[in-house]
Amino acid sequence: MRRGLIFAVFFAWAVFCALAGFVVADEDDMTTGERLAALLRASRTVISSHQKLINDESLGNKDLTGQRVVNEALQIFAQRKGDQNLSPLDRQLFAAQVAAIKEVVDEHQGMIDMKGVGFKGFIPATFARLVNERFEEKVGDKAKIKVTAPEDLIRNRKARPDEWEQHVIEHNFQSPDWPKGTSFTEDVEVNGRQSFRMLIPEYYSASCLTCHGGPKGEVDVTGYPKEGKAEGDLGGAISITLFK
Ligand code: HEC
Structure with missing residues (x-):
C-alpha cells in the first residue's frame, strides 16, 4: 500500500519532469526559429532601405558591401529582439546566417555597382532566397x-x-x-x-x-x-x- 503510494508519487513526478522538459525544449526551438526569421527579416529591411541606391543607374561604386549590410541588419535585429542568450547550436546557426548574408551581397557587388543599369533585380525577396540557399549549404543538416x-x-x-x-x-x-x-x-x-x-x-x-x-x-x-x-x-x- 505504502509502496504503491511512493510509486505513484514518483511516477507523477517523472511524468511532470518529462512534460516540463518537453515544453521547455519546444520553447527553445520556437525562440531559435523566431531569431532566424528576425535576422532574415532585418536583412531584407536593409536591402529594401537601399533599393533606390541599388537601382541608381548614374552611380557606380555604392559602397553597399556585405559587411555594411550585416552591420545594419544586426543593428535592426538588436532593436527588434534585444539581447539574445545563445546556446552553442544557436550561435552556429546565427553565424551561418550572418555569413550567408555577407557572401550573397559581396558576390553581387559587381552587379550592384554597375553603372548604366537601373533595375538590377536585386530585391529583398530574391536576396532572401539566395541567403536561405546559402544558409542551407552551410548548416542544412x-x-x-x-x-x-x-x-x-x-x-x-x-x-x-x-x-x-x-x-x-x-x-x-x-x-x-x-x-x-x-x-x-x-x-x-x-x-x-x-x-x-x-x-x-x-x-x-x-x-x-x-x-x-x-x-x-x-x-x-x-x-x-x-x-x-x-x-x-x-x-x-x-x-x-x-x-x-
Ligand atoms: C519589386 C517588386 C516586388 C516587391 C516590391 C515585392 N516583391 Fe515579393 N517577390 C517579387 C519577386 C520578383 C519574387 C520572386 C523572387 C525570387 O525568388 O527570385 C517575389 C517573391 C515573394 C515571395 C516568395 C514566394 C514566391 O512567390 O516566390 C513572397 C512571400 C513575397 N514575394 C512577398 C512580398 C512581400 C510581403 C512584399 C512586401 C514587403 C513583397 N513581396 C514586395 C517581387 C516583389
Whole structure:
C-alpha cells in the first residue's frame, strides 16, 4: 500500500519532469526559429532601405558591401529582439546566417555597382532566397529557412510550399478565425528525421503592392504578372525547420 503510494508519487513526478522538459525544449526551438526569421527579416529591411541606391543607374561604386549590410541588419535585429542568450547550436546557426548574408551581397557587388543599369533585380525577396540557399549549404543538416507562399501566389518554383506548408497555409493561415500574425509550430518527421517545424505568416504592406497588387495580371518591374492582392492579405510565410 505504502509502496504503491511512493510509486505513484514518483511516477507523477517523472511524468511532470518529462512534460516540463518537453515544453521547455519546444520553447527553445520556437525562440531559435523566431531569431532566424528576425535576422532574415532585418536583412531584407536593409536591402529594401537601399533599393533606390541599388537601382541608381548614374552611380557606380555604392559602397553597399556585405559587411555594411550585416552591420545594419544586426543593428535592426538588436532593436527588434534585444539581447539574445545563445546556446552553442544557436550561435552556429546565427553565424551561418550572418555569413550567408555577407557572401550573397559581396558576390553581387559587381552587379550592384554597375553603372548604366537601373533595375538590377536585386530585391529583398530574391536576396532572401539566395541567403536561405546559402544558409542551407552551410548548416542544412541542422536547420533550414525558406520563404514560401500559398500555391496560387508562387512566383519562383523554388519557393513552392511542400505538403506540410500548404496544409498549414490552407487550414490555418487562410482560415477566417486564425489570429493574424500567429505562427504555427509542430514536431513532425522530415525525411525520416524528427524535426521542429515553424511557419510564420507574412502579409502584404502598401510597399509590396507595386509588384503584388493590381491590376491583376499586369507585368511588374521584375517581369512577373501582378497577383492583384491588397494590403493586409496573406502574401507568404517564413518556414523554419530544425532537425533533431
Ligand atoms: C519589386 C517588386 C516586388 C516587391 C516590391 C515585392 N516583391 Fe515579393 N517577390 C517579387 C519577386 C520578383 C519574387 C520572386 C523572387 C525570387 O525568388 O527570385 C517575389 C517573391 C515573394 C515571395 C516568395 C514566394 C514566391 O512567390 O516566390 C513572397 C512571400 C513575397 N514575394 C512577398 C512580398 C512581400 C510581403 C512584399 C512586401 C514587403 C513583397 N513581396 C514586395 C517581387 C516583389
